[in-house]
Amino acid sequence: MYIIVGGGGQVGYYLAQGLIEQGHEVALLDKDPRRTEQLKKELGASIIRGDACEAQVLEEIGCARAEIVIAVTGDDEDNLVICQVAKTRFHVPQTIARVNNPRNEALFRELGIDLIVSPTQSILHSIELQIPHHTLVPLVSLTRAGLSLVELTVPSRSPAAGRTIRELELPSSANIVLIERGAEPLTPSGDTELQEEDHLFALVTADGERSLRERILTEAGAS
Amino acid sequence: MRILIMGCGRVGATLASMMANEGHDVTIMDISSAAFVRLGRDFPGANVIGDGTDEIVLRRAGIAEMDCFIAVTNGDNRNILAAQIAKNTFHVPRVICRIYDPKRQETYAELGLDSICPTVVSAQLIRNAILDPDKGTISAAQSLAEGRSVPLKGQQEAATPAQGTTNRQ
Numbered sequence: 001m002y003i004i005v006g007g008g009g010q011v012g013y014y015l016a017q018g019l020i021e022q023g024h025e026v027a028l029l030d031k032d033p034r035r036t037e038q039l040k041k042e043l044g045a046s047i048i049r050g051d052a053c054e055a056q057v058l059e060e061i062g063c064a065r066a067e068i069v070i071a072v073t074g075d076d077e078d079n080l081v082i083c084q085v086a087k088t089r090f091h092v093p094q095t096i097a098r099v100n101n102p103r104n105e106a107l108f109r110e111l112g113i114d115l116i117v118s119p120t121q122s123i124l125h126s127i128e129l130q131i132p133h134h135t136l137v138p139l140v141s142l143t144r145a146g147l148s149l150v151e152l153t154v155p156s157r158s159p160a161a162g163r164t165i166r167e168l169e170l171p172s173s174a175n176i177v178l179i180e181r182g183a184e185p186l187t188p189s190g191d192t193e194l195q196e197e198d199h200l201f202a203l204v205t206a207d208g209e210r211s212l213r214e215r216i217l218t219e220a221g222a223s
Numbered sequence: 224m225r226i227l228i229m230g231c232g233r234v235g236a237t238l239a240s241m242m243a244n245e246g247h248d249v250t251i252m253d254i255s256s257a258a259f260v261r262l263g264r265d266f267p268g269a270n271v272i273g274d275g276t277d278e279i280v281l282r283r284a285g286i287a288e289m290d291c292f293i294a295v296t297n298g299d300n301r302n303i304l305a306a307q308i309a310k311n312t313f314h315v316p317r318v319i320c321r322i323y324d325p326k327r328q329e330t331y332a333e334l335g336l337d338s339i340c341p342t343v344v345s346a347q348l349i350r351n352a353i354l355d356p357d358k359g360t361i362s363a364a365q366s367l368a369e370g371r372s373v374p375l376k377g378q379q380e381a382a383t384p385a386q387g388t389t390n391r392q
Contacts, residue, residue, distance in 0.1 A: 053300060055326040077276055077300035080307075081327065088330050103278045104304075110311055 004029065004066045004092075006052030006082040007073030008039050011098065015072060016043060027061045053081045055089050063090040070096040076104050083113045109143060116143075136213055139201075147203050149177075152216060154198045160216040166190035168215050174208030176200050224248065227289045227315075229275035229305050230296035234321070236261035238293065243268040252284050275305045278312060286313045294320035299327055306336055 001024050005016050008030030016028040020043065028043065029052040030036050036049040050057035052071065063069070069086040071079035076099055083095035096115040099105050102124070108116050125138060140149040154161055160168055165176060165188055179186040180199035186192065194200075194216075202212055224247045228235050231253035239262060243249040249268035252275050253259065259270045273280035275294065286292065292309035294302035299322045306320035319337045322328040328340040 053327065054324065055330065075300070077298065077304035080304055081300045084303075084334065085327065085330050088333055101277060107278075107308060107312055111307060 001025065001068065002062070002066045003027075003068045003070065004052070004058070004061065004063060004086070006069065006071040006079070007098075008032070008035050008047070009072070009074060011072040013039060013043075015070065016046060020046060027066075029057065029061070053078055053085060055085055058085060058090060063092065066090070066092050068092070068094040068096065072098040074100065076100050080104075080108060080111070080113070083108075084111065087112060136209065136217065142203075146205055148205075148209065150202055150204055150209060150212070152200050152202070152212065154194050154196055154200065154216060156196045158194075158196065158216055159218065160194045161196045162193065164191055164193050168194075170215065171208060171211050173205040174202055174212045175204070176202045224290045225285075225288060226250070226291045226293065227252070227281075227284055227286055227309075228293045228295065229253075229302075230294065231258035231261060231270070232295065232297060233261070235293075235295045238295065239268055240266060250284055250289075252280070276301055276308070278308055281305070281308060281313065286315060289313075289315050291315065291317040292319075294318075299323050302338075303327075303331060303336070306338075310336070 003019055003024050003026050005012050005019070005026060005028045008016075008028055012028055012030070016026050019026045026046045027048055028039065028046055029048050029050050030039065031049070031051045033049055036047050039047045048057075048061060050060075052058065052073075063086060066086070069083060069092045071082035073079055073082075079097040079099070083097045086092040087095050094114050095112075096117065097108055097113045099108055099116050099118045100120060102118050102121045105116050105118055105121070136150050136152045138148050138150050142148065170176070176188050178201040179188050179192065179194075180201070181195065200216070202208075204212055224242075226242055226247050226249045228239050228249065228251040231239070231251050235251060235253070236258075239249050239251040243266060250271060251259075251262070251268060252271040252273055254272070254274050256272050262268075262270070271280075271284040273283065275281060275284075275296070286309060289309075292306065292313075292315045294305045294309075296302055296305075302320035302322060306318050309315040310318045317337075319339065322331060322338045322340050323342050325340050325343050328338050328343075331338055
């Protein structure tokens with residue numbers, strides 16, 4: 001598979017290296033002549049000096065036959081333009097952008113970038129995972145379906161503890177798909193009774209996530 | 224008209240003063256406070272320090288209430304990102320940005336983003352000045368631009384089309 005990577009920083013370098021090891025044909029573009037010289041010593045002919053935002057540069061390296069274009073520079077605006085140019089002018093089927101400002105994620109998605117990777121968001125999620133108290137942790141976003149897989153722990157004093165899933169009357173937009181009780185995984189049904197400290201995994205929409213918070217994470221007696 | 228301009232360089236500052244003096248409600252933003260020196264002391268508009276590619280900064284600058292957003296920083300891609308935030312996230316009715324790279328401008332024209340490419344515009348103006356000096360291709364913008372370099376005769380000529388624009392709004 002022919003893959004173009006824009007941005008020869010640390011991420012671009014390790015990414016290109018990994019893709020080459022996997023047997024892909026890779027072109028890694030970077031604007032900086034010194035950086036490209038340095039990268040060439042390690043990755044050879046795959047390194048090209050040039051601005052991946054420029055249509056002419058992309059044309060010269062045969063962007064039209066690339067199956068994936070990945071933009072991983074440190075600047076969101078450059079990553080956006082690389083992907084939009086690849087998509088609009090060269091009809092590249094799959095574009096992937098790194099997003100540094102998490103607030104750009106929704107916009108990039110709306111503008112047609114196929115996959116958005118947000119290191120900032122990932123780190124934030126990892127931190128939330130370390131502090132699982134009363135929080136709902138997003139694990140995976142299934143962007144096309146508009147669903148997220150989230151994890152939450154039933155707190156002590158949760159209104160949901162001791163009740164069955166059916167009694168919670170969750171909307172269809174919030175589906176508990178797995179319960180981890182101690183070390184045991186349980187497949188939930190309507191009759192499953194939730195207990196304090198149960199780890200729940202649920203598929204939710206934005207609305208479903210709200211219902212899940214309300215019915216499980218709010219403390220009993222709190223208004 | 225409520226106008227938000229991102230980038231207080233030469234073009235941004237000139238544009239801000241021009242439009243504010245025509246009676247528009249102008250806010251100009253830049254990441255550097257030093258840039259606002261270009262506006263002069265009597266600039267009647269507002270200025271905001273901050274990065275116009277950040278949604279939160281744009282909101283603080285009042286983008287949600289603007290009739291028009293103009294992105295004229297030195298970076299094509301910054302202008303493109305900010306313009307698309309203004310258009311897609313805040314639904315500003317009129318959005319325009321500057322793109323120096325003609326090919327990039329073509330791509331974004333295809334995507335429905337309004338832009339000005341100074342590279343093409345200046346090349347065309349210079350060509351006309353040399354090869355077709357008498358042809359009626361001189362726009363209001365060009366006569367205004369010429370008025371600045373030849374203040375005595377040019378500025379009077381420039382005054383007419385510029386005022387015409389104001390009256391129409």
